[in-house]
Amino acid sequence: MNKIITISREYGAGGHSIGKQVAEKLGIPFYDRDIVRETVKASGFDPELVEEEQEDVSRTNSFFKTICSASSIYYNDTQEAIHDVQRAVILHFAQEGPCVILGRCADDILRQAGAECINVFIHADETHRAVRVSELTGCTNATELQKMIAKKDGSRHTYYNHYTGKKWGDSHNYHMTLDSGALGYDTCVKLIVEAAQAED
Amino acid sequence: MNKIITISREYGAGGHSIGKQVAEKLGIPFYDRDIVRETVKASGFDPELVEEEQEDVSRTNSFFKTICSASSIYYNDTQEAIHDVQRAVILHFAQEGPCVILGRCADDILRQAGAECINVFIHADETHRAVRVSELTGCTNATELQKMIAKKDGSRHTYYNHYTGKKWGDSHNYHMTLDSGALGYDTCVKLIVEAAQAED
Numbered sequence: 001m002n003k004i005i006t007i008s009r010e011y012g013a014g015g016h017s018i019g020k021q022v023a024e025k026l027g028i029p030f031y032d033r034d035i036v037r038e039t040v041k042a043s044g045f046d047p048e049l050v051e052e053e054q055e056d057v058s059r060t061n062s063f064f065k066t067i068c069s070a071s072s073i074y075y076n077d078t079q080e081a082i083h084d085v086q087r088a089v090i091l092h093f094a095q096e097g098p099c100v101i102l103g104r105c106a107d108d109i110l111r112q113a114g115a116e117c118i119n120v121f122i123h124a125d126e127t128h129r130a131v132r133v134s135e136l137t138g139c140t141n142a143t144e145l146q147k148m149i150a151k152k153d154g155s156r157h158t159y160y161n162h163y164t165g166k167k168w169g170d171s172h173n174y175h176m177t178l179d180s181g182a183l184g185y186d187t188c189v190k191l192i193v194e195a196a197q198a199e200d
Numbered sequence: 201m202n203k204i205i206t207i208s209r210e211y212g213a214g215g216h217s218i219g220k221q222v223a224e225k226l227g228i229p230f231y232d233r234d235i236v237r238e239t240v241k242a243s244g245f246d247p248e249l250v251e252e253e254q255e256d257v258s259r260t261n262s263f264f265k266t267i268c269s270a271s272s273i274y275y276n277d278t279q280e281a282i283h284d285v286q287r288a289v290i291l292h293f294a295q296e297g298p299c300v301i302l303g304r305c306a307d308d309i310l311r312q313a314g315a316e317c318i319n320v321f322i323h324a325d326e327t328h329r330a331v332r333v334s335e336l337t338g339c340t341n342a343t344e345l346q347k348m349i350a351k352k353d354g355s356r357h358t359y360y361n362h363y364t365g366k367k368w369g370d371s372h373n374y375h376m377t378l379d380s381g382a383l384g385y386d387t388c389v390k391l392i393v394e395a396a397q398a399e400d
Contacts, residue, residue: 123371174371175378183318191395
């Protein structure tokens with residue numbers, strides 16, 4: 001077994017928790033925001049710009065467009081440059097050995113590079129996700145929770161489509177997609193571990 | 201464990217073989233074309249019409265339209281009626297106890313009925329599928345294989361969209377989607393069995 005596991009996930013579907021548990025069970029590193037920090041260190045970009053980049057391509061662009069129309073071109077270039085460094089960091093992690101990488105289009109980056117990996121997408125219905133986001137944020141207003149979920153998913157969708165040209169959540173982009181609401185987090189962890197440990 | 205497993209699948213992705221093995225491992229019935237035969241028996245429809253119905257909604261409609269423009273309306277009604285009986289048969293099988301049901305929009309029919317089930321979609325890249333279809337049909341012409349795969353997938357896509365209003369292969373319609381080309385049939389069988397046996 002020498003596989004890298006990438007996890008894409010809808011907001012509130014438990015992808016972070018599932019990915020972390022998978023990494024623990026397999027005894028391999030788990031990379032989430034570490035990637036961003038590593039990007040900052042390696043690239044020398046303004047840390048604030050890198051933090052701003054995140055997944056919200058559309059929002060940050062419009063923000064910059066509002067401030068100064070000329071700077072949106074500059075920001076687009078900067079954003080692409082940050083993404084390039086992020087890609088290099090992901091490839092570096094993958095070369096180090098088996099690991100779990102969350103988000104950041106790692107599935108597409110590693111596929112393009114021909115790396116052997118298992119690309120997983122975690123989703124769940126709105127109710128399961130609202131309950132989870134409520135637990136994470138303390139918000140108990142259903143309308144607010146729906147808005148938060150829609151906004152975060154929209155950002156991830158835009159980010160993924162922008163950098164891969166593919167549809168986020170389309171089963172064909174992943175080796176395995178799992179409904180964490182119906183199956184439960186523990187079952188999702190077991191299934192991913194089982195897939196990672198399977199002989200080819 | 202008292203779950204029904206539905207399997208939707210791309211042509212040549214091994215869904216039939218995987219579904220059959222899952223049923224054997226769990227010691228539960230496997231329903232494929234049996235559903236059609238049961239429909240014939242239960243409905244009293246012309247067996248040829250029922251066989252014709254299959255998944256090729258677009259082709260049969262255009263065929264009937266070519267023969268006689270008025271009959272396409274009749275055929276649409278007949279087709280819907282056949283689908284209704286098929287739905288009743290699927291619900292009957294599901295009520296009998298745990299089983300594996302292949303295709304026929306069983307995932308959507310059982311979801312609508314509130315049945316507890318695991319809906320699986322099996323897909324694979326074109327090369328894996330071409331090799332499989334070659335093995336199944338004896339055809340060794342790559343262009344012919346591509347045409348056969350595209351035609352069969354188109355039919356299943358149209359059939360699924362027509363009766364469910366949803367996109368065939370969209371991860372959100374399934375509890376689990378698996379790339380049988382990358383993961384291998386045996387791993388797919390193991391993962392589905394594991395999901396079926398998991399405690400909620």
